Amino acid sequence: xxxxxxxxxxxxxxxxxxxxxxxxxxxxxxxxxxxxxxxxxxxxxxxxxxxxxxxxxxxxxxxxxxxxxxxxxxxxxxxxxxxxxxxxxxxxxxxxxxxxxxxxxxxxxxxxxxxxxxxxxxxxxxxxxxxxxxxxxxxxxxxxxxxxxxxxxxxxxxxxxxxxxxxxxxxxxxxxxxxx
Amino acid sequence: xxxxxxxxxxxxxxxxxxxxxxxxxxxxxxxxxxxxxxxxxxxxxxxxxxxxxxxxxxxxxxxxxxxxxxxxxxxxxxxxxxxxxxxxxxxxxxxxxxxxxxxxxxxxxxxxxxxxxxxxxxxxxxxxxxxxxxxxxxxxxxxxxxxxxxxxxxxxxxxxxxxxxxxxxxxxxxxxxxxx
DNA sequence: AACCGTTTTTGATCTAGATCAAAAGAAACC
DNA sequence: GGTTTCTTTTGATCTAGATCAAAAACGGTT
Numbered sequence: 001x002x003x004x005x006x007x008x009x010x011x012x013x014x015x016x017x018x019x020x021x022x023x024x025x026x027x028x029x030x031x032x033x034x035x036x037x038x039x040x041x042x043x044x045x046x047x048x049x050x051x052x053x054x055x056x057x058x059x060x061x062x063x064x065x066x067x068x069x070x071x072x073x074x075x076x077x078x079x080x081x082x083x084x085x086x087x088x089x090x091x092x093x094x095x096x097x098x099x100x101x102x103x104x105x106x107x108x109x110x111x112x113x114x115x116x117x118x119x120x121x122x123x124x125x126x127x128x129x130x131x132x133x134x135x136x137x138x139x140x141x142x143x144x145x146x147x148x149x150x151x152x153x154x155x156x157x158x159x160x161x162x163x164x165x166x167x168x169x170x171x172x173x174x175x176x177x178x179x180x
Numbered sequence: 181x182x183x184x185x186x187x188x189x190x191x192x193x194x195x196x197x198x199x200x201x202x203x204x205x206x207x208x209x210x211x212x213x214x215x216x217x218x219x220x221x222x223x224x225x226x227x228x229x230x231x232x233x234x235x236x237x238x239x240x241x242x243x244x245x246x247x248x249x250x251x252x253x254x255x256x257x258x259x260x261x262x263x264x265x266x267x268x269x270x271x272x273x274x275x276x277x278x279x280x281x282x283x284x285x286x287x288x289x290x291x292x293x294x295x296x297x298x299x300x301x302x303x304x305x306x307x308x309x310x311x312x313x314x315x316x317x318x319x320x321x322x323x324x325x326x327x328x329x330x331x332x333x334x335x336x337x338x339x340x341x342x343x344x345x346x347x348x349x350x351x352x353x354x355x356x357x358x359x360x
Numbered sequence: 361a362a363c364c365g366t367t368t369t370t371g372a373t374c375t376a377g378a379t380c381a382a383a384a385g386a387a388a389c390c
Numbered sequence: 391g392g393t394t395t396c397t398t399t400t401g402a403t404c405t406a407g408a409t410c411a412a413a414a415a416c417g418g419t420t
Contacts, residue, residue: 053315073307076300119299120256123306127253130310134346135233158368166314171407173369338398351377353399
């Protein structure tokens, strides 16, 4: 999820256009309903991304240090985002505004290519999650989360993780307790 | 899902590199386990894309006339695909080989940009499907399928549609019968 | 260390949809 | 046109996980 910054030279030429931003624990970074205006490179901290469906908050992504955060549905299309992002820890980011990024896409050599590859990564990640929901049991999804993101278990409230995994908090709690 | 061909000039400059290919009903177009070598612009016909998970075939995409088909997980990354694609009707496509497309990415102005936008579209579609699985009932998924793809109901065997919708064939049949 | 709000666990019950099994309809084939 | 094979429907039962409800555990705060 961070290949857009996979090239050191490219990152260097972006840095001069970036701002540093700080967010307190609990602070909303971008709100659903507005057009996403910035892309963030997270230096330190942890963010959850969620949306509302059938009256519930569904957590669809966690982004932490050294990862990239953006409202993909909005930032690249210009439509209002359905996602809200919120800092779960004190968080520090470099941010790049949409207008700067558009300028960069037009003027920095190789940027479209990195944009394309960034999208391919995001897509692959989503395919994984889709398949896990369709063909794995709650237990299996938990196991696979533990393999890939075990560090988050101690940094994120259980309810957010359970919604990320597509199950109720009670179910996740029970799965966890019968482990040992 | 066809924005890569959204630009007439671009399509024109691609055409000279393309082949015409025909597939009989039931014919396998690309097989899981190999690296996807071609991207297809479907002129006529219908294709299902599926993969195996827990011993079952799961249908994840239908592509029909005027749409684009490719093993996104493989074609752009060079890894073997997990997807098999099969013609459900006699199907006619323009195809463009990976090596040609790479050449095009390097030599045709604006191609990276179209690749990026193509990925954004594919991503948006997948987000829709993911959300529908997580937050909608079987009935609601069926309803939404009927709104967006009602034509497919008469062209595709029920079992493929039910697996696309993430439910058993019996369930889909029952939902359909209680409609009227 | 006692209080209060939040998060997690535990228990009891319920239900959408899966699974198993078989019948009924459609297509394909000789 | 009748037999075989594939597809869809119908019926009966079962289960993973949801829902509802309450108790326990965990911080912070004064």
